[in-house]
Amino acid sequence: MNPIKKLFDNIHPYVEEGGKFHAFRSLVDGFETFAFVPNTTSRVGSVNIHDAIDSKRIMSLVVIALIPALLFGMYNVGYQNALATGHLADATFWGMFWYGFLAVLPKIIVSYAVGLGIEFTVAQWKNEEIQEGYLVSGIIIPMIVPVTCPLWILAIAVAFSVILAKEIFGGTGMNIFNPALITRAFLFFSYPSAMTGDATVWVAQDTIFGLGYKATDAYTAATPLGEAAQAGFAGFTPDTVQNAITGLIPGCIGETSVIAIALGGLLLLWTGIASWKTMLSVFVGGAATGYLLQALGLTQIQWYEQLVIGGFAFGAVFMATDPVTSCRTECGKYVYGLLIGFIAVLVRVLNPGYPEGMMLAILLMNLFASLIDYCFVQKNINMRAKRVSKK
Amino acid sequence: MSKLFSEENKAAFSSPINLNNPVAVQVLGICSALAVTSQLKPAIVMGLSVTVITAFSNVIISLLRKTIPNRIRIIVQLVVVAALVTIVSQILKAYVYDVSVQLSVYVGLIITNCILMGRLEAFAMQNSPWPSFLDGIGNGLGYAIILVIVGFVRELFGFGSLFGYQIIPDSWYVANGGWYMNNGMMVMPAMSLIIVGCVIWAHRAYNKEEK
Numbered sequence: 001m002n003p004i005k006k007l008f009d010n011i012h013p014y015v016e017e018g019g020k021f022h023a024f025r026s027l028v029d030g031f032e033t034f035a036f037v038p039n040t041t042s043r044v045g046s047v048n049i050h051d052a053i054d055s056k057r058i059m060s061l062v063v064i065a066l067i068p069a070l071l072f073g074m075y076n077v078g079y080q081n082a083l084a085t086g087h088l089a090d091a092t093f094w095g096m097f098w099y100g101f102l103a104v105l106p107k108i109i110v111s112y113a114v115g116l117g118i119e120f121t122v123a124q125w126k127n128e129e130i131q132e133g134y135l136v137s138g139i140i141i142p143m144i145v146p147v148t149c150p151l152w153i154l155a156i157a158v159a160f161s162v163i164l165a166k167e168i169f170g171g172t173g174m175n176i177f178n179p180a181l182i183t184r185a186f187l188f189f190s191y192p193s194a195m196t197g198d199a200t201v202w203v204a205q206d207t208i209f210g211l212g213y214k215a216t217d218a219y220t221a222a223t224p225l226g227e228a229a230q231a232g233f234a235g236f237t238p239d240t241v242q243n244a245i246t247g248l249i250p251g252c253i254g255e256t257s258v259i260a261i262a263l264g265g266l267l268l269l270w271t272g273i274a275s276w277k278t279m280l281s282v283f284v285g286g287a288a289t290g291y292l293l294q295a296l297g298l299t300q301i302q303w304y305e306q307l308v309i310g311g312f313a314f315g316a317v318f319m320a321t322d323p324v325t326s327c328r329t330e331c332g333k334y335v336y337g338l339l340i341g342f343i344a345v346l347v348r349v350l351n352p353g354y355p356e357g358m359m360l361a362i363l364l365m366n367l368f369a370s371l372i373d374y375c376f377v378q379k380n381i382n383m384r385a386k387r388v389s390k391k
Numbered sequence: 392m393s394k395l396f397s398e399e400n401k402a403a404f405s406s407p408i409n410l411n412n413p414v415a416v417q418v419l420g421i422c423s424a425l426a427v428t429s430q431l432k433p434a435i436v437m438g439l440s441v442t443v444i445t446a447f448s449n450v451i452i453s454l455l456r457k458t459i460p461n462r463i464r465i466i467v468q469l470v471v472v473a474a475l476v477t478i479v480s481q482i483l484k485a486y487v488y489d490v491s492v493q494l495s496v497y498v499g500l501i502i503t504n505c506i507l508m509g510r511l512e513a514f515a516m517q518n519s520p521w522p523s524f525l526d527g528i529g530n531g532l533g534y535a536i537i538l539v540i541v542g543f544v545r546e547l548f549g550f551g552s553l554f555g556y557q558i559i560p561d562s563w564y565v566a567n568g569g570w571y572m573n574n575g576m577m578v579m580p581a582m583s584l585i586i587v588g589c590v591i592w593a594h595r596a597y598n599k600e601e602k
Contacts, residue, residue: 150570164585190576193565
């Protein structure tokens with residue numbers, strides 16, 4: 001028998017009602033259902049069919065899909081550090097990667113410790129099964145903040161979003177807004193100097209355990225989008241676009257590389273977890289709006305540049321397709337996606353205050369997702385009612 | 392004396408402060424709770440102004456309640472409230488000008504505060520002056536307490552100060568080589584809505600048995 005399974009079977013008596021370590025029931029439960037599919041089935045006599053893949057398995061797949069972007073993000077952190085300090089020539093690949101790894105790891109640990117801590121506490125307190133929704137949010141959150149984001153504000157933001165954006169609404173599957181984006185929005189509005197701008201936030205400046213290089217002067221680097229916003233959208237050089245596709249630009253940890261995001265996106269599409277309708281329509285909406293605004297002369301950015309710069313690709317692939325907060329009706333997904341792309345580019349181009357509009361666009365459409373669903377469901381009901389009454 | 396502080400009168404005074412709080416339970420007067428609470432001082436001045444106006448308009452309407460024709464009672468109530476608001480506004484301008492500037496239109500907008508009309512309609516029109524006075528004071532203080540809680544949290548985390556005095560040491564700030572940053576969202580009205588929500592949450596959780 002599997003030794004891990006045996007371990008869980010041995011632990012079980014201790015955490016049952018009345019056991020010595022009952023306070024840790026939700027913790028053990030959480031890890032056990034994560035390691036093994038629970039063998040509970042539908043009751044005999046009911047007509048429910050359960051898919052073999054439950055939500056913990058779905059979450060794990062999304063985490064796997066995020067790994068290419070995360071690993072590339074780690075490398076890019078080291079690369080940007082070496083580039084900023086002028087040591088690019090003598091930096092090794094592994095040196096840069098381990099530097100980035102050490103810079104990103106504390107954020108992942110803080111994110112999981114705070115988020116899962118709250119989730120486990122709530123589950124134990126309400127005597128409910130542990131909810132696994134934070135598994136994905138916990139890895140996404142470190143990927144959508146700048147590398148220099150202080151850990152204590154990250155912890156506050158995670159606590160804020162898990163409690164006020166998720167647990168208040170009833171936990172996993174009940175939330176209106178994407179908790180990872182709420183975390184980012186909280187950071188963005190609460191601590192703007194640590195989250196955005198042309199200051200020193202995008203590039204790690206210091207050495208970690210002897211790895212990496214220390215910047216002698218505070219090195220300022222804006223993201224290409226931030227630079228463009230400052231320069232009045234003068235357009236990008238082909239070099240910038242190429243770097244944005246490979247991902248070697250300053251930016252949030254996981255959002256820079258379109259290639260790494262595309263790898264994860266393909267996995268999500270292949271396994272059928274993310275809806276291709278949402279994903280495609282976000283890109284179509286963004287491209288169409290970008291083309292229109294450029295044709296109107298409001299911006300110099302080409303439509304295809306809108307799609308590869310900033311957090312657009314990451315948002316479209318991993319955020320907009322969140323099955324909880326996006327539309328559930330098939331037609332609704334098109335409307336939802338198109339509007340996200342439309343609003344994201346609109347905010348980018350027309351609002352000088354916010355160089356990046358993806359976060360605001362997705363949060364806004366999260367709010368309207370259920371309304372869009374309602375309209376399509378009503379339309380369907382009316383259509384069928386008419387068909388019946390005609391007879 | 393015992394009649395003045397009978398059980399009913401005590402209840403008229405104390406219930407709005409806790410169990411029947413105008414903001415936390417009846418969810419009235421939210422607008423001004425969002426607008427004036429970014430710092431503690433204007434929040435307290437606003438709370439006191441509303442307390443005074445509610446108390447005295449309650450008394451005046453209660454005295455007039457038998458002579459007011461039913462069909463024009465809202466207009467009469469409005470005239471009384473508007474007169475009191477004007478007096479309070481002038482007093483604020485005379486004695487605490489800087490706070491009055493900070494509160495700007497929100498002093499004038501006390502006229503439209505739902506708590507006032509609610510108390511006049513629901514209490515003063517049916518009760519004698521003394522209970523009405525207590526009810527007005529109670530409701531005003533119930534409103535003021537919430538404003539003070541929200542103002543306290545917002546000023547402490549949004550500016551790092553209380554009543555304008557720096558509480559969080561200057562050396563903690565990033566600008567001085569520390570690690571601390573003020574929370575910019577606390578300064579925005581959106582955050583006060585969230586704080587009011589949290590206050591209501593805590594209040595309901597605490598008073599669960601009594602409902």
